[in-house]
Amino acid sequence: MTKKSKFESEKEAVCPPGGGSRSPCAISNMLDIFGDKWTLLVVRDLIFYGKHEYKEFLESPEGIATNILSDRLKRLLSAGVIAEIRHPQNRSRKLYYLTSRGKALLPVLKEMLVWGEQHLPEVTDVMRPIFARLRNDEKGFAREILTNLAAWERQYLS
Amino acid sequence: MTKKSKFESEKEAVCPPGGGSRSPCAISNMLDIFGDKWTLLVVRDLIFYGKHEYKEFLESPEGIATNILSDRLKRLLSAGVIAEIRHPQNRSRKLYYLTSRGKALLPVLKEMLVWGEQHLPEVTDVMRPIFARLRNDEKGFAREILTNLAAWERQYLS
DNA sequence: CAAATTCACTTGCATTTTGCAAGTACTTTG
DNA sequence: CAAAGTACTTGCAAAATGCAAGTGAATTTG
Structure with a gap:
């Protein structure tokens, strides 16, 4: 192992194909992805507040730390809940957006x-x-939430 | 401080009246209660599997540890999500059941x-x-879920 | 009725995950 | 081209977790 952040485990974060999931239960598997105090806040910011940038997530009132945010973005990426692109006008920035999987979390957040x-x-x-x-x-x-997300996508995704 | 389990923090587990919550956001406050890998599994067992006893929660396939289960039951109790009584036929056993707050989690679990x-x-x-x-x-x-819970309550709650 | 068992925990301890402050490396701006 | 912005990483202390082994009261068994 050359260099590894404390947050990257060798066995990847989510859904090990070899069977790292605790049980075949949907709730338990969801909790393996979202069961902590920060991950769903990032999703909330993407869904309800139209945030798309690292710095915007940092500005949320809960005050997520940079290492935690970085880790959670990685996990959400590897779980296929979000995707990322470079900012078209600024190569040093990245834009994060919800995949269809991510958008499908709206009913969950709504009930919460x-x-x-x-x-x-x-x-x-x-x-x-x-x-x-x-x-x-x-x-x-x-509908409005999804329309807003679609509008953003039209603007930023090729 | 006489004796304190590692799991009991002086500032109580949930909703500090003095304002220990990270933000006024509903999602964030829900995560302060449910944002971990175990708490919602206990709620799942209560809602979907009709479990009511400590030992039954231990039998779930995820294999929760006794200290974690004990801690989570306390937190759910102090958050008003569940309540407990002694088993009417066996004083050494306890029965846990969902309060109305707890039952109101059904739509959340359903969407999950x-x-x-x-x-x-x-x-x-x-x-x-x-x-x-x-x-x-x-x-x-x-309706069926709630009917089952109500039937249990008729049998065990005075 | 003493001994074993059940039950709901607690305790101790090693490991893992956090939270925070301080870098780092690469733009971009003035 | 120096200062500021952006998206991270690193180090380290503190907290949470996971596991095995108690504990003490109540209940069952021989």
């Missing part, structure tokens, strides 16, 4: 939002615009 | 199952009966 709003008192106004939109017009909300 | 089935190749037949039921009759599936 609903549960959180109803059961977590510490969730405050900051998310209310999204909640309101979600409650008044659930279908339209999802 | 759907995503997992469509996007995780390693998910095998073991879960197929549940998937089939879910796909053919989503509403009925949820």
